[in-house]
Amino acid sequence: MSLRKRQRSASSSRLATLSSPPSPPRAASSSASSPLLSFPKADLFLRLHLDPSPSPDDDDDCHPAPAPFLDLHVSSASLNRSRYFAALLSDRWCPPPSSSSSPAGRLSLAVPVSSPSCPRPFHAHVEVLRLLHTLDFAGTIRAPADALDLLPVALQLLFDACVEACIRFLEAVPWSVDEEARVLDIAPLLPADEAADLLARVSLPPTAASVAAAAARSPSEAMLHGLIHSAIHGHPVPAATKAFVAMLLKDYPSRDCVHKVLDEAFLSRLDTVKELMGKYASPDFRIAVDSDEREAIQKLNLHSAVLNVKHLLWLIERMVDMRVADNAVKLWSEQVALAADLQKLLTDADMWRNMAPGLPMLVTRCTLRLANSVVIGETLVSRQVRMKLVRSWLPVLNVCRDIAQPMHSGYKSTNCQELEETFLQIISTLPVQDAQELLQQCLGFSTRSVDDCQHLVAAFKTWFRRAARAPQGGED
Known part of the structure; x- marks a missing residue:
């Protein structure tokens, strides 16, 4: 040697x-x-x-x-x-x-x-x-x-x-x-x-960005798809099964394959939640002949929605851990209709508290997990997606903050306030004009004392500093 x-x-x-x-x-x-x-x-x-560039004062006879x-x-x-x-x-x-x-x-x-x-x-x-x-x-x-x-x-x-x-x-x-x-x-x-x-992000003139589309299905995805389906549906020990499937997904050599399978499972669960919440918000259920029958159907729909949001949260955790949550963030940012249906449910306090008390917390955790992965760089998405994510789910956050007041303080401190801070961090990554629009919708974060909303104070100071700066990269 x-x-x-x-x-x-x-x-x-x-x-x-x-x-x-x-x-x-x-x-x-x-x-x-x-x-x-x-x-x-x-x-x-x-x-x-x-x-090192030589100094003009250096002596030519002096050898450095x-x-x-x-x-x-x-x-x-x-x-x-x-x-x-x-x-x-x-x-x-x-x-x-x-x-x-x-x-x-x-x-x-x-x-x-x-x-x-x-x-x-x-x-x-x-x-x-x-x-x-x-x-x-x-x-x-x-x-x-x-x-x-x-x-x-x-x-x-x-x-x-x-x-x-x-x-x-x-x-x-x-x-x-x-x-x-x-x-x-x-x-x-x-x-x-x-x-x-x-x-x-640091000056006034904004520009647009482009997006790409996804691919086909391979035979090897069938096994992973079946494992995810088994972990989600009806296994006698679901927690242990999910932990085992999560390990298999993490160790699987083809990240692209795992990405596609998780995207498919996420889209399936998301479609189910949208369908169930759409049934709740549909006027057809409001005109049922028997009010007891209507209440039973709504109770069944809401219980099923809670279960599917739990599965959705598990999928989101897997996607974020494996850094393949880009499509999930994009899809979640486009759920304006689902967010509107959730707002209808949350304004009906008697309905969701009696039938689905955990639903607001679960939805907030899904949004928080995806938004936090964007903030810390685990999931990279375009600024259009980041803006839509905040714009779509900010109204739901505001409703959840209001209904959290009579609830125990743990829900509010561990979910709503953390999501407030995360949304403000995402807003700081947007162009000045887009950030201006969204920050004005965040004034509800200041309903507590000024000492409790320093995150909002810092967000506005950042925006004013950037808005006052001369335009960069072009003519005035």
């Missing part, structure tokens, strides 16, 4: 570079004694070295200390996912092979100095290089700071897939004030069409 390391070290010192400037000497780096970072199927050496560097063993096939590296490795730029040189090549990449005190100057470049090899964007980009660190490097290397993933994540999640400032700094570096949705 030591012989192999010595051979690799000796070989790397003899490799010629494909870039014109020679690599700095290894002895100049604090990383000289550290092991070489290697990626799978590596066939190239890449040296990252700091490239060698800049730190980091050597990596990388795969040329993976690097070709970057248009920068693809051009660098093309036949046009590669020198002809010589018999005296090693068959493996060496590349050199200058890393700008972001801050002299930065403890990890190569971190963002290494992460982007790792993404070139793995394409694991969902596992790497988990916070706005991650996307903002990776995006400049992805732009530098013309790594289009990474740029798209960073922009999509940033567009879909809330930002802190500092993160918003970083977005404003980097937006001019982006193409106008890609920066439009980001700028729409």
Whole structure:
């Protein structure tokens, strides 16, 4: 093993570079004694070295200390996912092979100095290089700071897939004030069409976005579909069965297959709930000859609705945990009619309290789980879907807040107020004009004392700060 390391070290010192400037000497780096970072199927050496721009006051006779560097063993096939590296490795730029040189090549990449005190100057470049090899964007980009660190490097290397993933994540999640400032700094570096949705959140001119459609069914989905059906319907020990099916879904190798099966099950349960609530709200049931018969039918419908909303909540939990809840959020955001039927039911206090007392809490939990997954970036959806989600279910939240007053305080504190805060977070991700419309409908959140509605105060302060800012990315 030591012989192999010595051979690799000796070989790397003899490799010629494909870039014109020679690599700095290894002895100049604090990383000289550290092991070489290697990626799978590596066939190239890449040296990252700091490239501080010289000061005009520097003396030409004064030789600065060698800049730190980091050597990596990388795969040329993976690097070709970057248009920068693809051009660098093309036949046009590669020198002809010589018999005296090693068959493996060496590349050199200058890393700008972001801050002299930065403890990890190569971190963002290494992460982007790792993404070139793995394409694991969902596992790497988990916070706005991650996307903002990776995006400049992805732009530098013309790594289009990474740029798209960073922009999509940033567009879909809330930002802190500092993160918003970083977005404003980097937006001019982006193409106008890609920066439009980001700028729409911090300045007045809004733009539209597009959506894609879904696919067909495969035979392997039948087993998963049957397992979900068994977990939902009539098993003697439903809790244990659901836990087991949830484990199988999580461990199943094809996420696309699981996505389709859960989408189908969610749509089926949602259609059943809509049908049952539609029967309750239908005037045909109001003119039944026998009022006792009408009450019995309504009781049966409401009990069935409660059961199906419980199944719906279980499906939502699975979809959110597996990060495949995008279609569920979109469908839930379009349920204007269902939300209206629920409002009719909730205004009839005697009916739902006697027949379905748990229904408001279950519906609120479904909305909260989906909305919270959007806020923390587990589920990425377009701004149109985020806006419709708040617009469709905000009236139901307002009704639930009113009926929660005579109920125990636990329901209100753990559901309604948390959903208020989540909706306000989603509103903060919308363009200024859209946020203005929805915030005006949230004034009911202030019915408690001012000290109890700081989330609403913060939301309005954020909106006023953005509305006062000069337009970005265009003419005044």
